[in-house]
Amino acid sequence: xxxxxxxxxxxxxxxxxxxxxxxxxxxxxxxxxxxxxxxxxxxxxxxxxxxxxxxxxxxxxxxxxxxxxxxxxxxxxxxxxxxxxxxxxxxxxxxxxxxxxxxxxxxxxxxxxxxxxxxxxxxxxxxxxxxxxxxxxxxxxxxxxxxxxxxxxxxxxxxxxxxxxxxxxxxxxxxxxxxxxxxxxxxxxxxxxxxxxxxxxxxxxxxxxxxxxxxxxxxxxxxxxxxxxxxxxxxxxxxxxxxxxxxxxxxxxxxxxxxxxxxxxxxxxxxxxxxxxxxxxxxxxxxxxxxxxxxxxxxxxxxxxxxxxxxxxxxxxxxxxxxxxxxxxxxxxxxxxxxxxxxxxxxxxxxxxxxxxxxxxxxxxxxxxxxxxxxxxxxxxxxxxx
Amino acid sequence: xxxxxxxxxxxxxxxxxxxxxxxxxxxxxxxxxxxxxxxxxxxxxxxxxxxxxxxxxxxxxxxxxxxxxxxxxxxxxxxxxxxxxxxxxxxxxxxxxxxxxxxxxxxxxxxxxxxxxxxxxxxxxxxxxxxxxxxxxxxxxxxxxxxxxxxxxxxxxxxxxxxxxxxxxxxxxxxxxxxxxxxxxxxxxxxxxxxxxxxxxxxxxxxxxxxxxxxxxxxxxxxxxxxxxxxxxxxxxxxxxxxxxxxxxxxxxxxxxxxxxxxxxxxxxxxxxxxxxxxxxxxxxxxxxxxxxxxxxxxxxxxxxxxxxxxxxxxxxxxxxxxxxxxxxxxxxxxxxxxxxxxxxxxxxxxxxxxxxxxxxxxxxxxxxxxxxxxxxxxxxxxxxxxxxxxxxxxxxxxxxxxxxxxxxxxxxxxxxxxxxxxxxxxxxxxxxxxxxxxxxxxxxxxxxxxxxxxxxxxxxxxxxxxxxxxxxxxxxxxxxxxxxxxxxxxxxxxxxxxxxxxxxxxxxxxxxxxxxxxxxxxxxxxxxxxxxxxxxxxxxxxxxxxxxxxxxxxxxxxxxxxxxxxxxxxxxxxxxxxxxxxxxxxxxxxxx
Numbered sequence: 001x002x003x004x005x006x007x008x009x010x011x012x013x014x015x016x017x018x019x020x021x022x023x024x025x026x027x028x029x030x031x032x033x034x035x036x037x038x039x040x041x042x043x044x045x046x047x048x049x050x051x052x053x054x055x056x057x058x059x060x061x062x063x064x065x066x067x068x069x070x071x072x073x074x075x076x077x078x079x080x081x082x083x084x085x086x087x088x089x090x091x092x093x094x095x096x097x098x099x100x101x102x103x104x105x106x107x108x109x110x111x112x113x114x115x116x117x118x119x120x121x122x123x124x125x126x127x128x129x130x131x132x133x134x135x136x137x138x139x140x141x142x143x144x145x146x147x148x149x150x151x152x153x154x155x156x157x158x159x160x161x162x163x164x165x166x167x168x169x170x171x172x173x174x175x176x177x178x179x180x181x182x183x184x185x186x187x188x189x190x191x192x193x194x195x196x197x198x199x200x201x202x203x204x205x206x207x208x209x210x211x212x213x214x215x216x217x218x219x220x221x222x223x224x225x226x227x228x229x230x231x232x233x234x235x236x237x238x239x240x241x242x243x244x245x246x247x248x249x250x251x252x253x254x255x256x257x258x259x260x261x262x263x264x265x266x267x268x269x270x271x272x273x274x275x276x277x278x279x280x281x282x283x284x285x286x287x288x289x290x291x292x293x294x295x296x297x298x299x300x301x302x303x304x305x306x307x308x309x310x311x312x313x314x315x316x317x318x319x320x321x322x323x324x325x326x327x328x329x330x331x332x333x334x335x336x337x338x339x340x341x342x343x344x345x346x347x348x349x350x351x352x353x354x355x356x357x358x359x360x361x362x363x364x365x366x367x368x369x370x371x372x373x374x375x376x377x378x379x380x381x382x383x384x385x386x
Numbered sequence: 387x388x389x390x391x392x393x394x395x396x397x398x399x400x401x402x403x404x405x406x407x408x409x410x411x412x413x414x415x416x417x418x419x420x421x422x423x424x425x426x427x428x429x430x431x432x433x434x435x436x437x438x439x440x441x442x443x444x445x446x447x448x449x450x451x452x453x454x455x456x457x458x459x460x461x462x463x464x465x466x467x468x469x470x471x472x473x474x475x476x477x478x479x480x481x482x483x484x485x486x487x488x489x490x491x492x493x494x495x496x497x498x499x500x501x502x503x504x505x506x507x508x509x510x511x512x513x514x515x516x517x518x519x520x521x522x523x524x525x526x527x528x529x530x531x532x533x534x535x536x537x538x539x540x541x542x543x544x545x546x547x548x549x550x551x552x553x554x555x556x557x558x559x560x561x562x563x564x565x566x567x568x569x570x571x572x573x574x575x576x577x578x579x580x581x582x583x584x585x586x587x588x589x590x591x592x593x594x595x596x597x598x599x600x601x602x603x604x605x606x607x608x609x610x611x612x613x614x615x616x617x618x619x620x621x622x623x624x625x626x627x628x629x630x631x632x633x634x635x636x637x638x639x640x641x642x643x644x645x646x647x648x649x650x651x652x653x654x655x656x657x658x659x660x661x662x663x664x665x666x667x668x669x670x671x672x673x674x675x676x677x678x679x680x681x682x683x684x685x686x687x688x689x690x691x692x693x694x695x696x697x698x699x700x701x702x703x704x705x706x707x708x709x710x711x712x713x714x715x716x717x718x719x720x721x722x723x724x725x726x727x728x729x730x731x732x733x734x735x736x737x738x739x740x741x742x743x744x745x746x747x748x749x750x751x752x753x754x755x756x757x758x759x760x761x762x763x764x765x766x767x768x769x770x771x772x773x774x775x776x777x778x779x780x781x782x783x784x785x786x787x788x789x790x791x792x793x794x795x796x797x798x799x800x801x802x803x804x805x806x807x808x809x810x811x812x813x814x815x816x817x818x819x820x821x822x823x824x825x826x827x828x829x830x831x832x833x834x835x836x837x838x839x840x841x842x843x844x845x846x847x848x849x850x851x852x853x854x855x856x857x858x859x860x861x862x863x864x865x866x867x868x869x870x871x872x873x874x875x876x877x878x879x880x881x882x883x884x885x886x887x888x889x890x891x892x893x894x895x896x897x898x899x900x901x902x903x904x905x906x907x908x909x910x911x912x913x914x915x916x917x918x919x920x921x922x923x924x925x926x927x928x929x930x931x932x933x934x935x936x937x938x939x940x941x942x943x944x945x946x947x948x949x950x951x952x953x954x955x956x957x958x959x960x961x962x963x964x965x966x967x968x969x970x971x972x973x974x975x976x977x978x979x
Contacts, residue, residue, distance in 0.1 A: 153558060170555055175429040175449035318536065318555070318562025319430045322468075325475035325512070328560050332510050342510075349508050356471040359443045359464070360432050367443060 003280050004243035006252050009215065009223035011203045012196065012239050013089060018096040019135055021206045025100045026141060028205075030060055033104040037201060040209035041221030046072055046157075046194035047264060047289030048364065052201060055191050058181035059105040062189035067107035069098045070166070070185055070192040073114045074150045074157040077265035078311060079291035082225040083195040084118055085237045090199060091125050095132040097198025099143045100205055105191050110145040113162050116152040154315035158363050159184075159192045161317065172317045173363035194289070196225055216242035220282030224290065230262075231255050231296035245285075247276035249292065257296040260379070265291035266308040267368035270301075272379040301380035302338060308372045309334065316365060323366025326357045330373055334384055344385045347377055390456035405447040405458055406434055416460050417469065417498055419476075419588055420537035421448040423920040424906070425546060431537050432472050433498065436460045444468055471508075473498050478509040479516070480589065481532035487590040492917060494588035495535060515560075523571035525757045526579035526750040526913075527594050529553075531563055534591035540564060540583035547906060548880040550700070552577035564591075567979045576703045576979060578880065580696035580904045581750030581774075581913015594750050594914060597771040598781055604742040604770070605648040612742045613730065614649040615722045615801075616640065618656055619748040619812030619909035620775045622930035626916035626923075627779030628789045633926030635934055638794020643782050644746075645795055651734075654797045655745065656804030658718035658725070659811040659820070661952070662693065663943035665969055666715045666817075667825040668960035670899055671864070679866045686710040688875075688890065688897040691817050693717045695755035696904025696913075698973065700880050705887050706975035714970040718811065719745050719752055720761050723768030724968040725801065729956050733800055738764060744771045746778045748812070748912035751904065760971045774914025803948040806839075806934070806941035813931040814878035814908035815844035815851060818901040822855060822874070823942045829857060829864040839941055845932070847907060847925065849882035850875060852897075874899045879906040 025033060037053030044050045059067060071094060075083040087094060098110040114122065129145055136143055148166045150156050156165045160174035163185040184190020193201075200222065204212045212222045220242040229235045232253045240249075250258045261271050263286040271279050271286060279285045281292075295304060309331040318324045333350045336342040354370030361367045377384055387398040392409050399408045404427070409416050420431035429449030436447045439457035444465060447458075459465065477499060484490050518532035538555060541564060545551045552575045556565035566575040584592045604612050621637040630636065644652040670689050676682040692698060692713040701708060716724070723743050731738040745752065749772075755761065756769040773781070782789055797803070807823055810816030819841045826834040834841060834855070843853040855872045857864075875897045877883045883902045889895040905911045907924040910931060935941060943949065957964050 155558065172555075175427060175446065177451065312559075314559045314561075316559040316562075318558050318560070319538075321430070321432050321472050321475050321536075324536065324559065324562060325479050325509075328512055328515070329475065329478065329509050332512065332515070336510065352467070353471060353509075356468045360435050360468045360472060361443075362429060362432065362446070 003245055004217065004241055006244045006248045007241040009239045009241050011223055012086060012199050012225055014203070016093070016206055018092045018202070019139065021202055022096055022099060022136070022139065025103055025205045026139070030104050030106065033100060033205070034060060036204055036209045037104075040204045040212040041216075042197065042200055042204060042212065043220070043283065044194055045196035045200060045224055045289065047077065047267070047287065049283050049287055052193065052197055055181060055193070056101060056104045059189050059191040062182060064189050066188045067105055068185050068188055068190040069101045069105070069107050069110040070162070070190055071098055071110065071112040071195060071198055072157065072159065072162060072192055073112050073118070073195050074162060075115050075118070075195070076154040076157045077267065077289055077291050078308070079229050079262070079265045079293045080227045080289055082227045082237050082290045084121070086195050086199055086225065087118070087121055087125060091128045092132055093199045093202050094195055095129060095145055097193075097200075097202040098145060099136060099141070100201055101191055101193060101198065102143050105189070107191070108142055108144065110143065111148055111166060111185065112145060113148050113150060113156070113166060116150040119149060122147065122149070153317075155317040155365055158365060161363070162192070163190070172319045173365075175362070196290070217280070217282060217284065219284040226288070226292050227290045228253050228292050228294070230294040231258065231299070232294045242282045244281055245277055246271050246279045246281060249281060250276055250294070253292070254294055255296055258294050259297045259299070260295045260301065262291070262293040262295070262304070262372070264288035264371075265293075266311055266372055267365070269371050270375040270379060301376055301383040302334070305334060305372065305376045305384065306331070309369075312365070312369050320362040320366060322357045322361040323369065326353055326361070326366065327369055329353060330369070337385055347381065347384065351377060388452050388454050390452050390454070390458065392458045393460055399452050403452045405436060405445070405450045405452055405456070408452045409447060409458070409460060414460055416447050417501070418448055419494060419498070419535065420539060422539050422586055424586070425539060425542040428538055428542065431476070431535070433469060435465060435468055435472070437462045437465050470502055473502055474504065474507060474509050476535045477507065478512045480535060481513050481518070487533070488593045488596065489590035493590060521572050522595065523573035524577065524579060524754070525573070525595060526753040527572070527581060527584050527592060529572055530591050530593075533589045534564055535589055536562060536564065537588060538564070539586045539588065540592055543582045543586050546881065547582055548578070548580060548904070549884045550576055550578060550880060553583065578696040578699040578703075578904060579751040579754040580880070582905060584750060584913050585915065585917055585919045594774050594776065595753065596777055597753075597773060598777050601744055601771050601773060601781070604744070609740060610742045611650045611736050611740050612648075612744060613651045613653055613726050614644055614744045614746060615653050615655045615719070616644070616746045617719065617748055617812065617909060618659060618809045618931070619912060619915070619927070620746050620778065622812065622910065622927050622934060623748060623915045624775050624779060627776055628782065631926070632923040633930045635930050637934065638796070639789055639792045641797055642792045642795035643787050643789060646787055647781055647785055649744070651798045653722070653801045654804045654808075655718045655722055656808030656811070657801045657946065657948055658721040659808035660805055660943035660946040660949045661721055661969070662715055662718050663807060663820050663824050664949060664953070664960045665965060666691065666713050667821050667828065669713055669715065670821070671825060671828065672961065674898065675866065688895060688900045689713055691901045693811065693817055694902065694904045694909075695749070695751040697880065697883060697902045699751065699754070699976070700883060700904060701887070702973055702976045703978050704884070705891065708887070708890060709973045709975065711890075712973060714972065716761070716969055716971045717755065719747060719772070720755065720768055720971070721969045722801065723756070723761065724763040727764035727766050727768060728968060729952065730801055738766060742770050743768065744773065745769050746773050746775065748775050748909045748915045750774060750913040752914070763968045776914060776916060779916070800948060803946050804938070805943055805946050806936070806938035807943040808946070809934045809938065810931055812909045813845070813928050814903050815846070815876045815901065816908060816931070818844045818874055818876050818899070820943055821899070824944045826855065826857070827942065827944065829861065829867055830859050831861050832859065844874070844876055847921070847928070849879060850877050850885055872899070873897045874901070876901045878903040878908050880904050
């Protein structure tokens with residue numbers, strides 16, 4: 001497995017003229033834009049990592065005249081705060097990325113679904129959106145963006161629950177298929193992309209796919225923005241080339257006493273110190289939507305896991321059995337183990353339950369609860385029991 | 387056609403078929419809970435998960451369309467373990483006091499648990515962690531959240547079949563529950579008490595409120611004279627709860643069973659159904675005359691039927707501006723109740739205060755209707771207790787009656803005579819057909835021009851049906867109707883009622899007379915009928931209703947000898963002063979939330 005040294009990159013926040021990039025994009029055909037994305041190897045930056053070029057290709061192939069670009073700005077994963085920064089600092093690039101995606105798939109409308117807690121950003125974002133609309137009309141093109149506010153439910157970051165929410169319904173994930181590329185928001189073909197993905201797409205148009213794909217590894221091309229938090233002397237937002245190991249990351253951001261890193265937030269994986277050197281941050285190792293949380297030896301991994309499970313038991317939409325009841329069982333289970341009210345081997349039963357949730361839950365939320373559970377219980381079993 | 391393989395067997399299905407449906411075609415059983423034939427796919431209980439070769443996760447067979455080349459396995463170790471986990475998870479949130487539960491032995495969750503033969507449970511009991519509430523506020527049903535498995539069948543029923551959404555999903559995660567507007571009690575929301583949710587609840591979370599013990603008390607009280615009336619749709623469905631197939635008529639056995647239970651008089655709601663036709667038919671003709679001859683602008687047309695208490699509460703909540711369009715006739719149940727404590731008591735020389743009037747109904751809304759303050763025309767509560775078809779079956783079982791080997795008995799008199807017209811009240815379109823059979827004859831002196839009195843355009847399971855009857859050769863009194871085309875419509879299921887109401891509201895409804903029943907299929911699909919229900923069962927019940935009609939000697943309401951007699955002895959004529967006192971009512975406007 002190849003890996004890269006830690007390398008700070010400055011693509012996302014790089015100063016560019018959005019107008020020039022858009023002019024360039026509008027001179028390209030839809031197929032050329034999609035090809036550029038495919039060539040770049042860009043995978044979605046929200047965490048799931050679906051190839052962006054493919055998503056656009058599928059949506060472009062739909063015959064329906066009305067299509068949508070939805071920007072997923074419901075940044076709710078615990079420990080992730082990079083989209084807030086991106087929206088705050090370079091919103092024109094987000095809008096530009098949406099317009100490019102619109103050109104690629106043949107959509108005239110975009111919707112930004114903004115996390116409820118980010119409402120305070122809205123006045124500024126709307127002023128900048130006005131500028132953007134003015135710019136694009138002066139260029140003689142037609143692409144309109146609207147904002148829709150979330151209300152604080154984590155599940156609404158799940159793409160189909162997000163569509164339901166936009167449609168004014170209760171945010172519950174839909175059955176798939178049909179996938180969003182066929183029937184997304186308002187049952188129209190929709191490409192839903194993360195904030196960072198859209199900005200990255202714009203930068204790929206600006207610099208060409210080659211420049212982007214020279215960063216990173218075979219499975220994880222390019223750079224991405226990380227949200228670094230926890231026991232670190234330097235918390236914040238950092239754009240790093242993909243492909244580094246957790247060890248290299250910890251060398252840069254740790255406080256000298258790091259015992260574990262939670263990669264990818266509550267739904268991600270916990271990497272213990274003994275696996276730092278062998279674990280690559282990326283799709284070949286542990287993927288992340290950006291959240292990197294460091295824990296030093298003063299932290300109780302029981303508390304960390306309890307906190308995550310409490311979060312999931314609260315934030316599950318409650319629709320499907322494995323997730324709604326499974327989260328409660330995992331939470332209550334580790335409490336009982338800790339109190340000595342059930343045998344420590346009960347953790348084995350809970351691990352089997354986590355496996356069931358992974359394959360039987362309806363959406364990504366329930367399917368990924370087991371990630372944190374298994375990696376923390378698997379690596380810090382004694383901290384859960386004693 | 388799409389070709390796929392399930393458990394190594396090849397099957398070809400039409401596009402759009404789900405994996406579950408394809409498996410059923412091969413007679414492969416996949417357990418389900420949230421799935422229901424009458425409702426849209428939910429895919430939320432996950433009990434029906436199966437393994438699809440090449441897929442990262444298991445897939446919900448109810449929600450996954452079959453696709454070409456699919457390779458499905460329904461009984462792998464992975465599937466079994468997941469399914470077992472899921473059922474156990476549901477049980478951990480569910481108050482499993484089965485022996486005390488009204489749905490004991492008729493519970494889909496219990497059956498599944500039984501199939502999986504759980505010994506020790508793995509998971510922790512979560513019931514104690516939930517602040518579950520039991521809502522007994524409705525006179526019709528009980529909502530017990532501790533039995534709820536969140537399958538949302540009730541929510542989908544209320545929304546998709548009934549267009550009410552009195553119940554919906556509230557909160558998320560561990561706190562998710564099925565709730566009402568602002569968590570109000572069910573007695574104080576738009577709920578129509580139709581009981582369609584009760585029919586589809588797989589557990590004991592939604593059950594009718596039973597009055598079985600009160601009825602037993604009355605029966606065994608020597609001071610009381612207990613009369614019972616049975617609605618038309620009970621006799622064609624009761625058998626289902628007693629081991630018969632859907633669609634078997636058990637009228638005679640039912641009457642005998644009621645006598646054995648100890649009711650003092652076993653009478654027939656069909657009698658007041660016939661009476662309803664006389665009153666409602668006359669009311670319609672009077673309205674038409676006032677509108678067409680007297681040019682009275684205040685007359686509200688189309689006129690709506692008023693037999694279905696679920697529909698009445700729907701219009702009171704949703705379209706109160708059209709309350710004047712409702713026939714003022716009480717439902718047959720309430721006409722019967724009012725007459726039981728007046729006419730019947732007089733004729734039988736019984737103190738009306740000693741009469742207990744019980745009705746057996748296919749309906750849960752009838753329980754609410756009997757409780758309405760308007761329903762005390764006799765000076766007493768006209769109908770004391772309403773039991774559903776299901777409750778009657780329970781009583782028959784409790785009494786140890788060998789139903790299958792019972793001989794057939796006839797209804798008592800008075801108020802026990804009926805015609806085929808009264809019987810078909812139990813099916814959607816039946817009231818319309820019965821009304822046309824009589825009204826046409828009143829106006830023209832001839833029978834309706836349909837073969838064997840079967841007015842087929844108003845029959846069947848289409849959500850909204852329309853028909854036009856041309857009136858020709860009128861008698862002298864009705865010359866003003868000569869050549870007129872009487873336009874009628876029929877809707878069943880409140881989602882269809884709403885379609886008609888939208889038309890009426892837009893001024894685009896061309897109808898004179900509209901029959902509306904709250905429940906899919908009419909009363910035969912009522913909220914008090916045996917569980918389960920599905921389109922096939924309802925079709926079979928419908929066949930039984932029309933066959934009951936064909937087997938009657940008298941098939942027109944105005945031929946009912948007891949109806950003729952009651953007008954002669956007691957009521958005078960249809961829509962008379964006495965009629966209005968006892969048989970007609972008014973309605974109230976209610977909030978739309």
